[in-house]
Amino acid sequence: MAEKEWKGNTFGTAFMHRWLIRALRYSDVRFWYAFAAVFVIPFCMIFAKGARTSWRYFRRRHGFGPLRSLLMTYVNLTLFSQVVIDKFALYAGKRMSIKVVGSDIFRRLASADDGFVILSAHVGCYEMAGYELVSDRKMFNALVYANEKASVMNGRSRLFADNHIRMIPITSDMSHLFRIEEALRGGEIVSIPADRVFGSRRTVGVSLLGAEASLPSGPFSVAAMRGLNVVAVNVMKTSARGYTAYVVPIDYDKTAPRREQVRTLADGYAAELERVLRMYPAQWYNFFDFWHDGAGNR
Amino acid sequence: MEELMEELKREIISVLNLEEMTPADIDDDAPLFGQGLGLDSIDALELIVLMEKKYGIRLASASEGKDIFKSIRTMAEYVSKNRKK
Numbered sequence: 297m298a299e300k301e302w303k304g305n306t307f308g309t310a311f312m313h314r315w316l317i318r319a320l321r322y323s324d325v326r327f328w329y330a331f332a333a334v335f336v337i338p339f340c341m342i343f344a345k346g347a348r349t350s351w352r353y354f355r356r357r358h359g360f361g362p363l364r365s366l367l368m369t370y371v372n373l374t375l376f377s378q379v380v381i382d383k384f385a386l387y388a389g390k391r392m393s394i395k396v397v398g399s400d401i402f403r404r405l406a407s408a409d410d411g412f413v414i415l416s417a418h419v420g421c422y423e424m425a426g427y428e429l430v431s432d433r434k435m436f437n438a439l440v441y442a443n444e445k446a447s448v449m450n451g452r453s454r455l456f457a458d459n460h461i462r463m464i465p466i467t468s469d470m471s472h473l474f475r476i477e478e479a480l481r482g483g484e485i486v487s488i489p490a491d492r493v494f495g496s497r498r499t500v501g502v503s504l505l506g507a508e509a510s511l512p513s514g515p516f517s518v519a520a521m522r523g524l525n526v527v528a529v530n531v532m533k534t535s536a537r538g539y540t541a542y543v544v545p546i547d548y549d550k551t552a553p554r555r556e557q558v559r560t561l562a563d564g565y566a567a568e569l570e571r572v573l574r575m576y577p578a579q580w581y582n583f584f585d586f587w588h589d590g591a592g593n594r
Numbered sequence: 595m596e597e598l599m600e601e602l603k604r605e606i607i608s609v610l611n612l613e614e615m616t617p618a619d620i621d622d623d624a625p626l627f628g629q630g631l632g633l634d635s636i637d638a639l640e641l642i643v644l645m646e647k648k649y650g651i652r653l654a655s656a657s658e659g660k661d662i663f664k665s666i667r668t669m670a671e672y673v674s675k676n677r678k679k
Contacts (some may be wrong), residue, residue, distance in 0.1 A: 473639045474655060480648070496636040514636045521643045555611050 311383065320388035325381055325487045332377035340373050346583030347373060356589070357505040358577050371578045379421040379533060379581070386427070394428040394531070398543030404524055406431035411480040413519040413526045415546065415565055418581040419572060421533035424539045425487075426461050429483055429529065435484040436461045439472065441494070466494055480522055485530075488515040490565055491582060500558055501588075502566035505573060508588040513563050517547035520557035523550040528568040544568050599670045605648060606631075606666075609640050622667045630665070638663060650678030 320328065340345045348371045352482045354365035382392060396402070405412045411434070416422040426438065440463045464486075479486050490511055493499060499510035526548070531541040546564040548557050567588045573580055606626075610633070624630035627638070639662055645651040646659035651673065653659050662672045 469657075470635050470638055470659065471655070473635055473642065474659065475654065477639060477642050481652075496634040498636055500664070515637050518639060521640060553611075588595065 316384045319383045320381070320390065325378075325385045325390065328381045329374075329378050329536070332381065332499065333374050336377060337370060337373045338573075341370060344373075344515045347585045349585075350580075353586075354577070357507065357573075357587070358435060358528040368578055371503050372580070375533060375578050378536075379579075382421060382533070382537075383423055386423075392424060392427070392537050392539055394424055394539045394541055395534075396428055396543060397540045398527075398541075399429075399528060401545055401548050402429050402431075402543045405527065406434050406485065409483050410467075411483045412485055412524050413480075413515070415486060415490040415515055415526060415528050416487060417489065417530065417569055419530055419569070420576065420579045421539060422529065422531050424531040425529050425541055428541060429543070431460060431485065434460070435479065435482075436462050437463050437479040437484055438462070438487045439466060439476070439489065441466055453515060476518060479520070480524060486518070489516065490515040490528075491569070491586075494519075500562040502568045504570055504587070507526075510588070511566065511587055513558050513562070516558040516561035516565070517554070519561065520548070520550075520554055526561060526565075528565055530572045531567070532572065532579055536551070542572060595670055595674065598674055599666050602666055602673070605644055606641070609644050610637050620647055620666060623665050625665060626663050626669075641669075645673070648679065649673050649676075651676050 316328075347369055350369040351365050354360045354368045354372075355362065356366075360368060392491050414425075414429075416425070426436070430436070438461060462479075464479075466472050475487050476488075488527065493510070493512045496512065496514045498513045500513045500516065501508055501510055503509075516526075526542045526546040528546055529541060531539050534540045546561055546568065547559040549563065550557070551558070599622055600617055603620045606612065606620070607615050608616065617642045620631060633641075635676075638659065642653055642659065645653060645662075653662065662669055
């Protein structure tokens with residue numbers, strides 16, 4: 297479980313973000329990938345606490361040897377830098393190709409009258425889903441961290457405005473709850489990160505990659521309260537300009553007691569997250585204490 | 595009003611899975627959030643859904659919710675004035 301609450305924003309200052317967006321308008325992302333891989337990531341490998349967290353994740357969760365874990369840590373940090381560069385490249389007007397596995401599931405839910413809940417995690421680059429999983433009928437409400445910098449929020453707002461996407465910042469006055477409730481009542485889509493604890497401290501224990509971890513119970517409760525359908529969406533980087541989105545339904549008994557519903561949803565979600573992490577072990581971007589046994593501890 | 599407060603306590607215990615509590619354990623005027631009953635934001639959402647499903651009341655804003663969910667008594671007062679079911 298995340299003992300330290302995440303600050304909720306993208307690394308770097310607003311000036312750095314603006315500068316990167318401007319530079320990406322006139323340059324290829326691969327130049328910046330190479331720049332990060334050669335000049336930034338080696339520095340991070342030595343000094344960033346997240347690198348040690350990542351190394352332990354590969355050692356304990358995937359059972360890799362010390363040297364392979366070191367190599368995978370480098371790959372992990374490099375891919376993370378590429379995902380961040382890709383996000384800013386989109387804000388700069390570049391385009392990525394996104395393949396969707398399970399698009400029929402999304403289309404079926406999007407064409408129904410009821411709203412539904414999308415659960416995401418900090419793997420791959422979920423933000424890419426906003427460019428491909430678009431519904432003409434339903435507004436897509438994405439719960440986002442209110443602390444995110446203006447450069448990131450402005451970029452998202454500009455790009456998502458035409459895609460029926462509305463961002464709901466998480467706030468201390470609980471106004472986001474009313475907006476979630478209003479959206480679901482109106483049959484819209486609500487997307488919630490399901491791997492980081494924010495707002496409510498209530499959690500549900502799951503088994504993930506062979507060890508106990510805690511997921512926030514809020515996202516599962518929100519769906520269960522109204523008996524809504526739930527899908528997990530993970531968007532993974534597959535090439536320099538390519539991503540694959542996996543849309544997978546998470547089933548639960550809508551007549552069961554609430555606690556059981558939350559448990560079933562959390563277990564189902566953890567199983568899907570594990571399946572994706574087995575396929576893409578290097579695209580796990582929770583660089584903090586995630587498992588109870590300390591793998592991923594700083 | 596007393597009957598409605600009792601009913602609200604039973605509903606809250608049921609939807610929030612407060613199995614170890616009885617209506618008698620919940621003070622009419624104690625704060626529901628923070629120090630009182632210790633509810634949090636997810637519980638607030640449960641209460642919003644409860645208000646709609648059970649009493650046909652749709653709350654419009656967080657500031658409105660804050661005043662209504664202060665205590666069982668404030669909830670009951672609001673429900674008795676605004677219920678549609």
